[in-house]
Amino acid sequence: MNSIDACLEGIAKLNERILAEPEAERRRVIVERSVSVLVPDLGTVFDMRLTADGLSDITHRPQEAPAPRAQVHITVGSDDLVDLADGRLDPARALLTRRVRVDASMGDLLRMRKLL
Template sequence: MANVEECRTAVDRISDRISRLDEAQRRAHIVERTISLTVSDLGTVFTMRLTPGGLTDVVDATLSSEKDRAQVRITLTSDDLVALADDRLDYAKALLTGRVKVKASLGDLARLRKLL
């Protein structure tokens, strides 16, 4: 099981991956959204904003203190978050097998697929 700091580093790696995409690709697939990332085995929620520049305003809080009003809500384990950031876990496969749960509009789901 990864710890909170390793998860924060994984979020930073995902943000870096987004910021390295071609600008035209970012414009085509990124619409600013608020995101909550619930790490179920740690009882931690990372809240952030998805922007064309990457993930910004990343804050972590305990699960009980967070009021989840994000436009995109993702739930997964700490190990799966790290595996996604390291490209060891395929996002689509994880979504289909229930390892990653996403509550979002269909359009947001399609955009996430292209980013991860």
């Protein structure tokens, strides 16, 4: 099990990967969305905004703390989150094996697939 700090570092790496894409491509693919990432083994939720300028307003809170429902909700274990960020876990395989669960509209799912 990884720590909250390791997960925050992983989120920062994912943000770097998003920002490495050409700006025109990011603006074409990304529609601003609120995102929550539930990490059950840490009892923590990371809340953030996804925009064409990357991930912003990243905060974390206890899982049981109330918050508005995000437009994209992701559930992932801390080890898998860090492995995804480090490129050791294939995003498609993680989704197919249910190591990562995404609750979002079909349009959001298709757009997110292009980011990963």
